[in-house]
Amino acid sequence: MAASIGAVACRALHSRRYGKLLSIGRGLFSGARCLVAEGETHFGFQNVSETEKGEKVYHVFESVAKKYDIMNDSMSLGVHRLWKDILLHQMNPYPGTQLLDVAGGTGDIAFRFINYVRSQWEHQIKQKLKSHQNLSWQEISKSYQEEELKLPGGSQVVVCDINKEMLKVGKQKAQHLGYSEGLSWVVGNAEELPFNDNKFDVYTIAFGIRNVTHIDQALQEAYRVLKPGGRFLCLEFSQVNNPLISRLYDLYSFQVIPVLGEIIAGDWKSYQYLVESIRRFPAQEEFKAMVEDAGFLKVEYRNLTSGIVAIHSGFKL
């Protein structure tokens, strides 16, 4: 892994724009993220103290919150929507599923979850109607009323994000789109979740875990709040293995994304951080090992779009 980080750093160093990375390169070559001096971590390609990372990440998301969705669409050309849809398909929640979506500020996963559970429910009702032709229409209308009042089967989704600006945007979006029942918002830290043990059927974290200062602690907390049998699902940028795509991807990431960030959100630095943080995040196998270390079993991952992102899945059994 150290070698691959070195390779990334080398590539980055070749780029004239990132001359200042030389100083950071030292940290990278001397043995990568896990071995930097205690109390130190990284913020993009910079080594910073752990406290500083928390603050810096907070400010990044505070400043991008309002443009976050537009930026996601423009940077990924809308593909992030497909990635999130795939995550939901893999989750395949049934009516009654209790979901905790961590770092889910603007509600992308939560809204998809609600839609998915509702459509599952409708499907079930249709099946029921087929087998019970003699249901009175009062009964039918009652089932529809129940559906409007709350999520089917008592499903709930709790969106937890450390950044209240992101949550604010999410909550407004929910009001605008008409999602309210079965949906709650909580400001909380992934590393010390404010939730009881064994409470959730599914824990998701989409494009969030790389911004967490202590990933191992976040994974342990995920394990703690999941019910036995519960599932951990993580959607995150990962490592592209195809050299050609990797080249293009780097070019796009370092040359185009910060420019888009500047044009659309007026914020070059935040988007430069996002790109750099993607490169510092562990590759598929390494992250899989971290998920296993937290106690999860049957840990698997699948690459999407040539490994630009990966979905890691694990169970608390």
Next chain:
Amino acid sequence: SCLSTCPTITPPDCREHALSAAANRPFPGAAPRHSSDGQEGQEQPKAWDPALLEFLVCPLSKKPLRYEASTNELINKELGIAYPIIDGIPNMIPQAARMIDRKAQDEEPKQT
């Protein structure tokens, strides 16, 4: 006063945690809410979903919390900290929590 986030009377392990958390304090403390009357009081029932209490615990002690309607806070009595609910969203970051002055604790409801 709202910036004093550091609980003083806490069990040793949690206290250490809370102290270091408060020392780091990357986020500004949140103002306590005094909202028992007026429009806010009307808005809150739909904004804050008490069903959440089933899931929520103090992130430090992992113990259940009590909802205090008069201040619109979630109280961890044992540690003497109160987590604010702002715009219907509980803020469960210890650095944003308010330390409850034990002596004033009884008087508090009267103030609002």
